[in-house]
Amino acid sequence: MSEAAFNGPGSVNGRSRWRFAVPLIWLTALLLLAVGMTTLEPLFRLFEPDLRQVIYDREHFWVLLGEHVLMVAVAALLATCVGVAAAVAVTRAAGRDFMPMVAQLASIGQTFPPVAVLALAVPVLGFGTVPLIVALLLYGLLPIVRNTLAGIQGISAEVLEAARGMGMTPRQVLLQVELPLAAPVILAGIRTSVTVNVATAALGATVGASNLGDPIISGIVNGNTAYIIQGAVMIGLLALTVDSLFEQLQPGVPGQSSGAQSGQG
Amino acid sequence: MIELFDVTRRFGDETAVDRISLRVERGEFCVLVGTSGCGKSTTLRMINRLIEHSEGEIHLDGQPIRDFPEDQLRRRIGYAIQSTGLFPHWTVARNIGLVPRLLQWSGSRIQDRVEALMALLGLPPEFAHKYPHQLSGGQAQRVGVARALAADPDILLMDEPFGALDPITRQTLQVELRDLQDRLDKTIVFVTHDMDEALALADRLVVMHEGRIVQQGSPIELLRAPADDFVASLLGGDDRGLKEAALVRVGERMQPITPKVGEAPWVSREATLNQALSLMLWHQTRHLLVVDDADAPVGRLSLDALLQKAHHE
Numbered sequence: 078m079s080e081a082a083f084n085g086p087g088s089v090n091g092r093s094r095w096r097f098a099v100p101l102i103w104l105t106a107l108l109l110l111a112v113g114m115t116t117l118e119p120l121f122r123l124f125e126p127d128l129r130q131v132i133y134d135r136e137h138f139w140v141l142l143g144e145h146v147l148m149v150a151v152a153a154l155l156a157t158c159v160g161v162a163a164a165v166a167v168t169r170a171a172g173r174d175f176m177p178m179v180a181q182l183a184s185i186g187q188t189f190p191p192v193a194v195l196a197l198a199v200p201v202l203g204f205g206t207v208p209l210i211v212a213l214l215l216y217g218l219l220p221i222v223r224n225t226l227a228g229i230q231g232i233s234a235e236v237l238e239a240a241r242g243m244g245m246t247p248r249q250v251l252l253q254v255e256l257p258l259a260a261p262v263i264l265a266g267i268r269t270s271v272t273v274n275v276a277t278a279a280l281g282a283t284v285g286a287s288n289l290g291d292p293i294i295s296g297i298v299n300g301n302t303a304y305i306i307q308g309a310v311m312i313g314l315l316a317l318t319v320d321s322l323f324e325q326l327q328p329g330v331p332g333q334s335s336g337a338q339s340g341q342g
Numbered sequence: 343m344i345e346l347f348d349v350t351r352r353f354g355d356e357t358a359v360d361r362i363s364l365r366v367e368r369g370e371f372c373v374l375v376g377t378s379g380c381g382k383s384t385t386l387r388m389i390n391r392l393i394e395h396s397e398g399e400i401h402l403d404g405q406p407i408r409d410f411p412e413d414q415l416r417r418r419i420g421y422a423i424q425s426t427g428l429f430p431h432w433t434v435a436r437n438i439g440l441v442p443r444l445l446q447w448s449g450s451r452i453q454d455r456v457e458a459l460m461a462l463l464g465l466p467p468e469f470a471h472k473y474p475h476q477l478s479g480g481q482a483q484r485v486g487v488a489r490a491l492a493a494d495p496d497i498l499l500m501d502e503p504f505g506a507l508d509p510i511t512r513q514t515l516q517v518e519l520r521d522l523q524d525r526l527d528k529t530i531v532f533v534t535h536d537m538d539e540a541l542a543l544a545d546r547l548v549v550m551h552e553g554r555i556v557q558q559g560s561p562i563e564l565l566r567a568p569a570d571d572f573v574a575s576l577l578g579g580d581d582r583g584l585k586e587a588a589l590v591r592v593g594e595r596m597q598p599i600t601p602k603v604g605e606a607p608w609v610s611r612e613a614t615l616n617q618a619l620s621l622m623l624w625h626q627t628r629h630l631l632v633v634d635d636a637d638a639p640v641g642r643l644s645l646d647a648l649l650q651k652a653h654h655e
Contacts, residue, residue, distance in 0.1 A: 233427075235425040236427050236429060238392065239421070240427075240429070242416055242423070242427070243417070243421060243440050243441050243489070244412075244413045244414070244441060244444055245440075246413050249444070258429075
C-alpha cells in the first residue's frame with residue numbers, strides 16, 4: 078500500500094492524514110498501561126488468586142518502559158551507524174575485497190545467541206547496561222548490513238553510470254543517489270533489527286540492566302504469572318508501536334515501485 | 343574540438359580499442375558505427391573518462407583531458423545513454439537541473455534553464471513535477487537529452503540514446519536531434535549500431551571494427567566508395583543505392599518549371615529521393631509533381647533526373 082501511494086498525486090495527501098493512526102493507538106495503549114497498571118489489579122488477581130502481590134511494584138512501569146526504550150534506541154543507533162558504514166565501505170571500489178568478510182561477520186553476529194553474548198560480555202564489561210547494548214548491537218547488525226548491501230547493489234548500473242557521467246563526485250553519488258535510492262530497503266532492515274531487539278532487550282534483566290524484562294524475570298523466579306504477563310504485554314505493545322511507526326515512515330521510492338513498469342508506454 | 347591520437351584501451355589481455363586516431367571538429371556531428379563489441383562505446387566513454395585510455399592521448403580543444411579533474415571534465419560534456427539513466431527518485435525538473443546544480447548556478451537561473459530546455463525538447467511544462475517512471479520511453483529520452491544539454495556544454499556524447507525506442511519515436515527524435523544540432527551547433531559524438539540512424543544524422547561517419555577505425559568520411563563518401571566488403575555490407579550491401587537516395591532531397595533534383603495543374607501524383611520538396619522512387623514504383627509513373635510546404639506545386643521530378651549522379655558536394 079505504501080508503494081501505491083506514489084502512483085497518483087492525490088494519494089499522497091490521503092496517505093499523510095491517517096497514516097499515524099495505528100501507531101498512535103498502540104502507543105496510547107502502551108502509555109495507559111504504563112501509568113495505570115495498578116487499576117488492573119482485579120484482572121491479574123484472576124491469574125494468581127493466592128499471592129499477596131499481583132502487580133509488579135519494585136519499579137514504576139513507566140520508568141521500566143523508559144529504560145527499555147532508551148537501551149533499544151542506543152543499540153539501534155549504534156547498529157545503524159556501524160551497519161550502514163560497513164555496508165557503504167565494502168560497496169566502494171577500495172573496500173570491495175572485504176565484502177564477503179563483512180557479510181559473514183554480520184551473519185555470525187546474528188547466529189550467536191544474545192544470551193551467550195551476555196554471558197561472555199559480563200566478565201569483561203561487568204553487570205549493567207553496557208553488556209546488554211553490546212549484545213543488542215551485535216544481534217541487530219545483520220539485518221541492517223544485509224539490507225544496506227542489497228539496497229545499494231540493487232541500484233541500476235545505468236543510473237550510477239549517468240551519475241558519474243554527469244560529473245558527480247563519488248561523495249555526491251553516495252549521498253544524493255545511492256543512499257536515497259537504497260533508503261527504503263535500509264529502513265526495512267532497521268525496522269527488523271529494532272523490532273527484534275525490543276523483545277531481546279528483556280534479557281537485560283538477567284545482567285542487571287533494568288527494563289521491561291524485570292517483571293518477567295522476577296515472575297519466573299518467584300513463580301508469579303501475573304508479573305510475567307505484565308512485562309510481556311508491555312514489551313508486545315512497545316514492539317507493535319515501533320513496528321507500525323516504521324511502517325508509516327517507510328518511504329516509497331518513485332520509480333522503484335510497481336509503477337515503474339506500468340509507466341512505460 | 344575533440345582529438346584522439348593513437349588511443350588504445352586494453353581490458354586485461356583484450357584490446358578493446360586499438361590505436362585509433364580521430365578528429366572531431368567544432369560543430370561536427372560525428373557518428374561512430376559498427377557491430378557490437380567493436381569498441382565504439384569504449385571510445386565514447388574514454389572521452390569523458392568513464393573509461394581511462396591505456397595509451398595515446400585525447401585532447402579537448404587542444405588540451406589533454408587528463409589535465410582536468412574527472413568531475414570538472416564531465417560537467418563540461420553532455421552525456422546521454424540508451425537507458426536514459428534518469429534518477430528515479432528525482433522529478434523531471436530536478437533531473438534536468440542536475441549539472442547546473444553541480445556547477446552551483448543560482449536557483450532561479452537553474453529554473454529558467456530547465457524551463458527553456460523543456461520547451462526546446464517539446465516537453466509540456468506540467469511534466470516538470472513528474473517522476474521518470476511516469477514517462478513513456480520517448481519522453482524519458484527527451485528528458486535525458488535535456489539533462490545532457492543543461493549546462494550548455496560544447497560537446498555532447500550520446501551512447502545509442504534512441505536504441506530502446508520504437509521505430510517511429512526513434513525517427514522523430516532523430517529528426518529533432520538533427521534540427522537541434524543545426525540550431526545549437528554542438529560538437530556531437532554519437533554511437534549507434536543502426537546504419538540508417540547513422541546515415542540520417544552524421545556529418546562524419548566513423549566505421550569501427552574490432553577496435554579499429556576501418557573508414558571515416560561523409561555518409562555519401564562512404565556509400566560511394568566503401569573501403570572494403572565489411573564496410574559495404576555494414577552500409578547495406580545492395581541496398582546502398584536506396585540508402586544514398588535517402589540522403590538527397592527531392593528539391594535538389596527537381597526541375598523548377600511550372601507544371602500543368604492536375605498533374606499527379608505529387609511529392610513534397612522535402613521528401614528524399616528514395617521516397618520519390620517508391621512513389622514512382624507505386625504509381626507506375628516516370629514523373630512526379632513536386633509541391634512545397636503549403637502544397638503549392640513548385641516543380642517536376644522525372645525518373646531520369648532522379649537517376650542522375652549528384653553534383654559533387
